[in-house]
Amino acid sequence: MNKKSTCILTVLLSGAVLLGGCQETPDSVIVKPKGREAIEQYEEDESREESGEEQQGLREKLGVPERFQDEIVLEDGKVTLTTDAVIELPKAPGFSTIEVSAVPLTQDFMDRITQGLFPEGKIYSSDSYFVMTKDDCQKEINKIKAEMAQASTESEDEEEISKENLQNMLEELEAAYAEAPETAEKEEVSPLLAVDESGFESFSGVVETPEPYLYRIFEGSGDSIRVRVSHYGENEAAQPGAGWGEYQFAKDDIISQIGSEDEIKSSAGISYEEAKKIADDKISAIGVSDMDIGSWDYAVYMYRGNEGEEVQVSNTGYMFYYTRQIGSTPIIYTLSEGGGLEDMDSTIEPWTYETLKIVVSKNGLEELSYVSPYEIGKTQVENVKLLDFEEIKQIYTEMMQYKVSSQMDNEYLKEYKVTVDRITLGYTRIYSPAQDSRSGLLVPVWDFFGNSEMTLNDQEGTRDASSIPNNSLFTINAIDGTIIDRGLGY
Template sequence: MKRYFVKELIHRSIKFRGIKLIRKVALFTVLIATIGFMVACKKAPEKPPVTSKQQDINGKVVDNTDGTNIFKNLSDTIKEDIKNGGTSLKIDAKVQVPKTSKVSVVTVKPDGIDQARVDKIIDTFMKGKQLYKPNELMTKKGIQDYITLMNAYSLPNNENDEIKKSDGDPIDPVAIGGSTKARLTKQVEPGASTMYQKEAQELLSKAPESPERKAAAKTLENVDESDLKSNGKTYKGFHGKSLNVVVDSGKGYDEELYTSTSNSLKSSMARIINHDSTQVYKFHEYTGSSARGMKMSLEEVKKLAQDTLNSIGIADLKLTEINLATLMPLTKEDDPNKMNQAYGLWFTRDVAGVPTTLDLAEEKLQNDESYGYERLFMLIDDTGVIEFHWQSPAKVTGTISSDAEIKPFNDIMEVFKKQFFIRYAQSGKNNENTTYDINRITFGMMRVNVKGKEDEFTMVPVWDFFGSKTSKDGKVDHTYNSFMTINAIDGSIIDRTQGY
């Protein structure tokens, strides 16, 4: 698997569309996903439901006719320790709630990235520059960059790092909490690193000095892929529109745009990469410190990001999270504690003052097509926006309630504590002790499936519980991978990988 991955990165003569990798990776993610516990039985609401066509939703959503301030008298922090067998649940969490006394429940549907949006993206990032087709053969510099990366990943500080490919197929940029979609880790086979180095050196001697340039248009192209057969199963190919173009950055690398949208609009994304492939970042939570080596202030970074959204015409996504991104050391001489940093900014949908909670879980494939959760990421340093990734744009189609009643927070906590041990308790299995630390409890919105309607979805308010897990295998960060998502309307458990 590793050898195949590295050779694909080097052998650019093999045509390899980003769409295919996205689908293959998504399929693999589904195979290893764990299905969470679901609560099936719900008490019928005492108040009449809001009239709506979504019968499974309106049976739960009722108007907050009392006009109660939903977050009144809610504590800023929650502390509690509970033990069950070999499992310890330690809650020392900040409670994050929006500054609003009303919660709206709205319906949404996939919106896609059409030609008009592609034109705006190109005008924003590549205006006035000649567009070219991506090179099928890597140059000497490109191959040397990958040799540099392979050497870098053999360094002690980098052996276990999860990464994103700088010039490859689009993946979630932040490697925090849960599995990301691509890794380039330490070789597990004896002598493997040497073998890949040898292959790369052979290619290096034959590689061209400079890229072969072929002019490209900015028009989206139709894509109709054949089905993919794997392990006796058939997965439908991608059908939709895509565009992959580059421009010469003038800095020794190409700035690349890749975008694709399926005919259903569900599988939809656009990404810009505008930095050298050897620039690999590690992402961390932002705790208030400035990005090392940057002259731009965080406020200037926020303004640039907002100006970028305005230029593309994105008005319904708001800044949700900020990360610090640190460059990965490439040589033994590079001090990990002195590497330059950048800011990573996450944007999610805002529903009448309540932001969509950032969670990097991906919805399971449904009917052979995945539908990722809507979010937008920008990585910014002093040169500007060096990465832009926008996936699953949506649009609001209706309002079920502009002021929905939600369950009291104490009721939500009781559900969490009870269901947590049903899902995670080890019961002393193999004498293994596992500790779950909850340090953040967040109220926000989440997209869920509308029962019986494949192309209709609802944004509902939810409570999420974030933190970390510590066991004999070490510590696993769950900063953006919720341990549990609870529907604030009725207290049911939502499985983010299932979408309901």
């Protein structure tokens, strides 16, 4: 694939993930207003009958088939929308609408995380822990000088660019050497929140248990709280910029290094059950009792060097995504973080979805990320009335046809195929950021997951398949049929 085709595909795929176009939504009886006014119209379902078989009762009540199969060809055969999916229902007789708000960042919240993860660990300031001594600086200076000597073997143009970059790095290191201490002295600190230079409360430090962990808690404009814990070992120190990633996202890059899923499972050195227990214990330790795994994947610790260099993989494990459970029904996990803005000029403060991610290897906890935790409030409607699946199917079919067809407005696109292979019914959070950016409502939604394939209108007929795990292509409010933008969160 040439460079131009790669750039075009990047642009197209970014639009395909959202499955949106720039056209206005067509006039339709199924397009309804959203917001607080619509929420106030949610009704109690007084017709529900108790059923001994909960899942079957919900399936019968809404007229949900076991599988939904359909294929629609549009735009003179250039666009194909295929649906072939088993429909997943929770083991619950019905749904409620539940008020939810953002947990505030307080010292008590931070103390719970600290005591849960590091009950006996010593905590040091980040600045003192990672300070470069004169000896550290001199080693880096020697490396740069060696690279400068080697740069003379490159072509003339490459040599000038390389020498300029290396000279700048050398000057920076020599300046750092002049200010560096002879020895590093770690400063032990208490894990206390303080207002940082951006005006938000935060804490950042390094915990020794005895292995060091980077530990940070802060609040921001999009996240009500973000907890970040990551193991800082020899690999991290030797390879700045390295990190953990999902195998399904990275496998095209790393397949030559670690091979198939069976091979990565073997290389992990720990079973799924053992890793899950470690992750569950960490969840329990920080006081979270109503979350369970919504998705998982094998995890790979990767370092990506300069362009053209092979990706280096130095460790493998498991990556778990936890979601909150409302009774026996989960909040559906999707790739989208929510909390997006409708345009770059927006002054609205966004609010991301609650997410809890844990990475475990044979060495134990590698990473923990806890973002925008929810505080569950009162139930608004105990047993809310849901639309029949036939109505949901009508909305999905009509609006998805429009959205996939709108992709053909792009002159570079020759063919576009979308396949929906998973349909789920569960909860998500919606909110009205213009009215309140830190409270919302849990509502039942239908999510349609799948993948896409596109062919460029070029001489090569370049093809690219996009199969992104947990990418919800379309989300419908199961109560009133309104379409929810996963990127925005409402």
